[in-house]
Amino acid sequence: MALKSPPVLFGLLARISRRTFSTSNALASKPVTVRDALNQAIDEEMERDDKVFVLGEEVAQYDGAYKVTRGLWKKYGDRRVIDTPITEIGFAGIAVGAAFAGLKPICEFMTFNFSMQAIDHIINSAAKTFYMSAGGVPVPIVFRGPNGAAAGVAAQHSQCFGAWYSHCPGLKVIMPYSSEDAKGLLKAAIRDPDPVVFLEDEILYGLQFPMSDEALSSDFVLPIGKAKIEREGSHITLVCAGKATDTALQAANELAGKGIECEVINLRTIRPLDFDTIARSIAKTHHLITVEQGWPQSGIGAEICARVMESSAFFELDAPVWRVTGADVPMPYARSLETLALPRPPDVVAAATSVLANKIANEAAI
Amino acid sequence: MALRSGLSLLRYISLRTSSRVLSTHINPEINQNGEKTAEFPGAKAPYVTEMKFLNENSYESIPIYRVLDNNGDVILANEEPTLDKETLLNMYKSMVQLNQMDKILYESQRQGRISFYMTNYGEEGMHVGSAAALSPQDLIFAQYREVGVLLYRGMTITELINQCYGNHEDPGKGRHMPVHYGSKQLNVVTISSPLATQMPQAVGAAYAFKRTPDNDRCVICYFGEGAASEGDAFAAFNFAATLDCPVILFCRNNGYAISTPSSEQYRGDGIAARGPSMGLHTIRVDGTDALAVYNAVARARELAVKNKPVLIEAMSYRVGHHSTSDDSTAYRSLEEIQKWTSDENPVQKLRLYLERKGLWNEESEKSLIKESRDFVVRTMQDAEKKKKPHWKEMFEDVYYDMPLKLQKQMHEMEDHLRKYEEHYPMENYEKE
Numbered sequence: 001m002a003l004k005s006p007p008v009l010f011g012l013l014a015r016i017s018r019r020t021f022s023t024s025n026a027l028a029s030k031p032v033t034v035r036d037a038l039n040q041a042i043d044e045e046m047e048r049d050d051k052v053f054v055l056g057e058e059v060a061q062y063d064g065a066y067k068v069t070r071g072l073w074k075k076y077g078d079r080r081v082i083d084t085p086i087t088e089i090g091f092a093g094i095a096v097g098a099a100f101a102g103l104k105p106i107c108e109f110m111t112f113n114f115s116m117q118a119i120d121h122i123i124n125s126a127a128k129t130f131y132m133s134a135g136g137v138p139v140p141i142v143f144r145g146p147n148g149a150a151a152g153v154a155a156q157h158s159q160c161f162g163a164w165y166s167h168c169p170g171l172k173v174i175m176p177y178s179s180e181d182a183k184g185l186l187k188a189a190i191r192d193p194d195p196v197v198f199l200e201d202e203i204l205y206g207l208q209f210p211m212s213d214e215a216l217s218s219d220f221v222l223p224i225g226k227a228k229i230e231r232e233g234s235h236i237t238l239v240c241a242g243k244a245t246d247t248a249l250q251a252a253n254e255l256a257g258k259g260i261e262c263e264v265i266n267l268r269t270i271r272p273l274d275f276d277t278i279a280r281s282i283a284k285t286h287h288l289i290t291v292e293q294g295w296p297q298s299g300i301g302a303e304i305c306a307r308v309m310e311s312s313a314f315f316e317l318d319a320p321v322w323r324v325t326g327a328d329v330p331m332p333y334a335r336s337l338e339t340l341a342l343p344r345p346p347d348v349v350a351a352a353t354s355v356l357a358n359k360i361a362n363e364a365a366i
Numbered sequence: 367m368a369l370r371s372g373l374s375l376l377r378y379i380s381l382r383t384s385s386r387v388l389s390t391h392i393n394p395e396i397n398q399n400g401e402k403t404a405e406f407p408g409a410k411a412p413y414v415t416e417m418k419f420l421n422e423n424s425y426e427s428i429p430i431y432r433v434l435d436n437n438g439d440v441i442l443a444n445e446e447p448t449l450d451k452e453t454l455l456n457m458y459k460s461m462v463q464l465n466q467m468d469k470i471l472y473e474s475q476r477q478g479r480i481s482f483y484m485t486n487y488g489e490e491g492m493h494v495g496s497a498a499a500l501s502p503q504d505l506i507f508a509q510y511r512e513v514g515v516l517l518y519r520g521m522t523i524t525e526l527i528n529q530c531y532g533n534h535e536d537p538g539k540g541r542h543m544p545v546h547y548g549s550k551q552l553n554v555v556t557i558s559s560p561l562a563t564q565m566p567q568a569v570g571a572a573y574a575f576k577r578t579p580d581n582d583r584c585v586i587c588y589f590g591e592g593a594a595s596e597g598d599a600f601a602a603f604n605f606a607a608t609l610d611c612p613v614i615l616f617c618r619n620n621g622y623a624i625s626t627p628s629s630e631q632y633r634g635d636g637i638a639a640r641g642p643s644m645g646l647h648t649i650r651v652d653g654t655d656a657l658a659v660y661n662a663v664a665r666a667r668e669l670a671v672k673n674k675p676v677l678i679e680a681m682s683y684r685v686g687h688h689s690t691s692d693d694s695t696a697y698r699s700l701e702e703i704q705k706w707t708s709d710e711n712p713v714q715k716l717r718l719y720l721e722r723k724g725l726w727n728e729e730s731e732k733s734l735i736k737e738s739r740d741f742v743v744r745t746m747q748d749a750e751k752k753k754k755p756h757w758k759e760m761f762e763d764v765y766y767d768m769p770l771k772l773q774k775q776m777h778e779m780e781d782h783l784r785k786y787e788e789h790y791p792m793e794n795y796e797k798e
Contacts, residue, residue, distance in 0.1 A: 079577065085608060090601025093566025094573060100555060101505065101574035124560050125567065134539040135763035136550040169764050193766035225769070272769040
């Protein structure tokens, strides 16, 4: 679709010149918000492959409820950026059917809380059709949108679905943290032949992270299924993903002041899980804590604990593993309770202190 | 062309009906907006000052289009489709083969040879009528009771039976439960168990077709009147209309959703009534009349490829039980079933039509039944003896590239089987 109006053209030129400018400045890194990184990823992949299109509620003229698709409708038009009627079951189904027929849809959920209305299409159709069609019909699709707790939006808007989706074979589940994660992983997800659930975080959208020239280039893609060591350390391993990475890094800073060096592993992908990186780190630190925003039961931390138990990594541990998770209740609305219902840096600090002292008190264990 | 004039008659009737309905609601003298209609973003409609609620009796029932009467005679000569002998015989033979396959596979499930089966009795006319009107390139999203469509499209009895037995010759690699067929070559999307999921997906696929330059393909999506109660159905209607998709939404209204009769499934004038209200070209057709279904789908196809989505409600009766997990005599009388197996039997109607045209007789009937029956029995016996797919297929196609964890599991299983082979029925599985 041709450009629709001059302002878009100017915007595009501005973007191009910005990019050119930064390229000439080889060593510099540029602060970019997660929102813009996601936007870049979608834009670049739409530019690269005509089969890629975006659909969801308010993604076109309104630029997306969280402005992740800003400018895309103006650039690519109705054919490739589709505002849908309000029915998750409908547009998720449309996306799945379009993928069956050879397109590469990016299906935006305004928040993943609403994806529950469409979960049948994700679990029963997207995840299983390649298998059920005996490898005949791949489903290259990305389901994306904000996941987990925002702020002040209570029980039905503050849930992490990482564990839910990662339970299901056939799906890949990604939970980016930084702008680099967001861009490199979303591009990988769009190019991937399998269905990918891409869990973003509303709180992170507005945060700026430095992005290198390499990460800003349109060739930048990160591998799915590989974790990133955000911070090296020798005393204890903190495994986390998405927003919890922020919590873990803050805790690691504080612990460093006390002489405790944490190794912080940002999982990036929840399924397939990069357990090798976790195991290598345990072999170095001999202590492990998992940090996640979701609920404890059958959660991501629970899965990591089980994998440790089932592997030789277990013998490397000097103390039991501790999970730092969201409180096992629906998210309270009251601000003070909401804060306490999510893992905070002090929770991670306390957990690390206990684990390292090998003092896992009964009353403290959840 | 006969078809077109018939439809314009229908259009005329519906126009007359709608103008009559309209006239009961507008009183020109009390129209407060002169000749103009209201211009709300959500509705362009005339103003009235008389308060009146509409209900299901405010409109006449949508009529049921038919070509044949119960004796197989064409009611209105110019409505008879111009089908060559070969097509007509293909249609009829598919019906008979389907009946024979249903009979034998149903029994094979009763005998515990397969885990599940669903018969198609009473709905054969909708299957072959619609299949014959489509192009082989059109994409089919079926629900589960449309095997006649697949047979007509070219799926063989052997492939179908191999699927039900899940042996290594099953094109689906023995992964899906019985009757969940699919074929990429024949443009049949693998059947999905959860009801109505195929509906928005069909519209999505149609959207993908629409994007193709010079598109001449459409998507047909079959669903039952029970499935139409799912939210998916509403979403599919709405998206088909708002995205202007080349799709035919084909409702097989067979009167029952397992045991729930259509009288408990919905109120109002059936599924067809939802079409015009949601912006879909709509027709209701006699599903026991294969030629009427043919005409309706042929015309629907012309509309669909011009990005005008169509809803067809084909009326029929599910003569068989819902599935092998059901005994329908618990909730309906034998007399009721009888009526639909005799007078309104779609196979019989087409047979009588063919006989009147001199294309069929008692002898050809007998030999086709025997031939079909023998073939099904033989194929079933062969299918039963065939090996299961290689056990490794269990791990394949979960992902496009097998993840490390799955590879590890597969290798562990391989080592285990090498070591303890004698404890497993390896002889029943294909070797590499």
